[in-house]
Amino acid sequence: MRNINTWLLVAMASDVDARGLMFPCAFSSKRPDFLALSSPDGRIRVWDSHSGSLRHEYVPSAHLSASCTCLAWGPNRVDKEGPQRKKRKSEAAVSTEQPDLLAIGTAVGSILLYSTVKGELQSRLDGGHDSRVNCIRWHQDGTYLYSCADDKHIVEWETQTGKVKCKWKGDKGSVSCICTSPDGKMLLTAGRTIKLWDLETKNMYRQFTGHSSAVSVLMFATVQPSSESHPFDGITGLYFLSGATDDRLLSVWQVRADGKDRNAVLSFTLHDEPAYVDIALSESKDEPVKLAVVCRNGQLHLFEHILNGFCRKPLAPNSTIQIATSGKDEQSVAVPVPILAAAFCPDGQSLMLVYGSTLHPIIESLALNTNEKHICLVRDIQKSVTLLTEQAVTKIRTPIVPSGTKVLVPGVPGHSAAIKPLTTDKGKRSDKRKTDTEKELSIEERLCAIDLDVMKVKSKGLPKTDSHAVLLVQGLESNDSDILNKVLQTKKDGPIKNTVSRLPVHAVIPLLHELTKRMLGHPNSALLMVRWLKAVLTLHSSYLSTLPDLIPQLGMLYQLMESRVKTLQKLTRLHGKLYLLIAQVSSSEKMQNMGDASQTAKLVYEEESSSEEGSEDMVADESDENWEEEEEEEKEYVEQSDEPDMSEQQVNGDSDMNSDSEEE
Incomplete structure (x- = not known):
């Protein structure tokens, strides 16, 4: 049982280390009393930092298709608490500040405002972005909200009305991170280059070099009081830090009035890419800045440094904190537990740590100690997490x-x-429970x-059509050619339409990419992929029309369709010519077959006129001498005979008369 629990813990830790840090989380402003965490199942949970209990759980209506991309707590609101009965003059209402509004950015461009006091969604901000929201920041007074997205724009929202107050283009590419100044008069934005904006005029004041990859961390490091006439008067001494994806450095920049601030003045070295950063601002030049950085590998690095200008050598962390399980037995193995987030407490002497799983995180307050270089905290996750695995297993x-009974169990x-x-042994019934x-x-x-x-x-x-969609999604996610070949070889239109209609929304674009790749192959495969392509474009046209970057995603498919349509006219002409040639060849073959038929007549009918003409022809063919002799003989014979029929008989031939006379 101990080995199984250790194996489950290793699997949980590896899963969180690989994916858990990718989900956004945020502590409440000013005091880290609450933690908002977006879990892998699409739910947003609000945990109490002191008791570790779950306070709120919010499931967006489109949490699968429009997942949470960023979180930001609004400023604390003043809540007046007092007795329900009528107050006396001597009694005064007790006012407390507590966090209320939580801004949630989604992958479809909308922003949700969730009220933790009411436990419901307060408003939805639409119309500002048409793509993924990357970062959200509140103004200090809570009346305005700033957001940036992949559509290259920055939007200023009015939280009371939920409408866009101002919108402007922030960069040539995607804007990945923004940050408001402590006095609320300046705004930092970053894609790959970092820009400083005046919030009153929306004019860019300064541009910095930035990073080679997208900036993921951006925040001010000092509090610099600005002039009332202009926020940038006497701005020298203002510092801010930035970190980027796939980068193991945190760069510190100084805003100078002379404009010589294109390069970073300081850098902090990390062991891995930064995932969560919290900073304790320094209010004076002599006060060091405290920095807590949680990396992707689950370790926490603490820095303390006085910002006083340029420093050539990168600074290493003052202390590194990591958490691991206890290996008490010989069979058990100590397993590292990833740290998800960390935040400084208001006293500046303690730190709030979040570690474990995103589904059930463990929140612990830790005294800040930077004297030790490496700190390893041993924690028993099995006792802390309220997952009663052993009790459930024993039940x-x-x-x-009986041995002859057939049991049908659900499953694959x-x-x-x-x-x-x-x-069946009766003698062992008493020891049955024991055995x-x-x-x-x-x-x-x-x-x-x-x-x-x-x-x-x-x-x-393959199973029936209702599970073809499940197999298709699994094949697309795992890029398994065997599964895809079995599903995409379906030729009937009915199963194809049923499979595509049951396909989830997030699998439509990968399916189109797979169909495009297969259409470029063998012509027989392209003929089959056209049926799938027709079903996808017909049944999911409403979803495809909502995608802002559809053209670059399906550019190859557009080019393929356009190239094939261009050759359609030429193919039609060629088809007509071939049809004429084939028709002429077939007609000539028919004429040749008709000429070989037999011309012999089976029956000939002759009229009387034809017989007389034939007799005259026969008489005319004879020689002239015989004809004259026969004519004289006929004349003599006609004169002697009295009946006219005899002359006809003589004309027809003398041989007949002689034969008759001989018979008589």
Whole structure:
């Protein structure tokens, strides 16, 4: 059981180290009494820093498609508390300041204002951005709110009306981070270059070199009182720091009146990319600046330094803090626990640490000590987190059934669990409870008993259409070509439409990229991908029309469709010419086949006129001498005969008359 718990803890720690630090979190302003944390499941939870209990939990209506990208607490509001009965003159109302509004930036460009006092969403700010919101900062008086996004713009909001007061372009590219000055008269913005703006006129006062990658950390390091006539009079001595992604340095910049401030004057070295930074401002030149930096690897670095100008050598941390579990037994292994965030308390002598999992973080107050170079805190996560794993495991009992009974359990095909047969020995009934507890399987043995036969699942082929969408999403996320080939080989329009209609919104763009890649391949594959492409563009057209950067994302698909449409006219002409040639060839073959037919007549009909003409022709063919002799003989014979029929018989031929006379 100890090994299983250690294995689960290692998995939890690795998961948080890989992904947990990527989710935004923020302490309440002025006093770190509350912690707002966006968890991987899309929920936003507000924890009490002192008791560690959950105070509020908010689930946005579109928390899956419009996930939280940044958090910012508003200034504390004055809340008057007093007895409910009618107050006496001697009684005075007690006023306390408590944090209330929490600004939530989303991936679709909207900003949500959540009230922790009422426990509900107060307002929604729309119309300022049309892409991912990267950073939100409140004005000191709480009447204005500033935000930046991937659309290159900075927006100033009126929190009372929820409308845009001012909007201007902040950079040539995406604006990743902003910060307001302590006096509320200046604004720092950064994409890759850092700019300082006058909030009254919205004019850029100074531009700094910046970083080679997107800036993720930006905040003022000193409080510099400015002149009442102009906020930039006597600005020399104002410092601010910045950090970027994939960078292990925090750069410190000085704003100077002479304009020679393009390069950083100081840098702090880190072991990894900064994830969360908190700073205790110095109100005088002789007071050091305290800096707490939480890196991606889960370690905390503490810095103390007096900002007094240029420093060539990068400064190393004064102290490094990390947390690990206790390895009491020989079998157990000490596992590092990642630190999620850290904030200075108002007294400046203590620090608030957040570590563990994002689903159930542990908040602890720690006394600030920078004398020790390396500090390792040993904490027992199993006792701190209220996840009763051992108690839940001991309540599980394996069902006891006869050996001949067939048990149907839910799960995937091939799943089989160890089932104890029913004992029929009557003599062992008294020791039945004892043997059951002794032979009860542990979690490790039960996990080993699970049988997932992958070949049996594959042999049964793909499931029905309602699960094709699940397989398609898994194939797109894991980039598994086998799963994608099996799903995308569907040729019927009905299953294709059902699969695409059940597809989640976040998988539409990856599916279009996959279809575009396959259309560039074999022509047979392109013919099949056109059906999928038609279904996606038809069923998800409303979602695609809301994407601001659709053209650069689908640029290759547009070019592919345009190139194929251009050749359509030429292909049509070629098709017509080929059709004419084929028709002519087929017609010539038919004419040749008709000429080979037999011309012999099976029946000939002749009229009387034709027979007489034939007889005359036959007589005319004879020689002239025979014709004259026959003519004289006919004349003599006609004169002798009395009947006209005899002459006809003679004309027809003498051979017939002779034959008749001989017969008589």
